[in-house]
Amino acid sequence: MNRDFVQVGKGFPELKAWALAWRLQIRELYGRNRKRLRHVPGSTERAAAESALRDHVANMAVGETSNWPMKNCVPRGALRWRVYWITGTV
Numbered sequence: 001m002n003r004d005f006v007q008v009g010k011g012f013p014e015l016k017a018w019a020l021a022w023r024l025q026i027r028e029l030y031g032r033n034r035k036r037l038r039h040v041p042g043s044t045e046r047a048a049a050e051s052a053l054r055d056h057v058a059n060m061a062v063g064e065t066s067n068w069p070m071k072n073c074v075p076r077g078a079l080r081w082r083v084y085w086i087t088g089t090v
Contacts, residue, residue, distance in 0.1 A: 025060050032056050 005026070009019035032053040039046035 022063075025056075025063070029053070029056055029060065 005019040005022045009016045009023075012019075032049065036046060036049035036053050039049055
């Protein structure tokens with residue numbers, strides 16, 4: 001997923017800032033997941049970290065639709081990342 005945004009940023013200078021913003025969101029997503037995995041399943045700490053992860057996924061979903069720079073085309077694999085981060089499967 002991250003490499004797609006690297007390719008866009010390198011291949012389309014006009015989309016570089018947009019691609020970088022998404023790469024930062026992805027980095028935050030991985031960080032929140034690492035924090036979640038540090039805690040024992042079923043613990044209150046794990047539940048809090050899970051909630052923070054889900055909140056970030058929800059915020060990314062809003063950004064996916066509102067910040068997409070090309071309104072008349074749908075990105076390949078759009079919304080698939082959300083299914084993975086919520087369920088662990090694609």
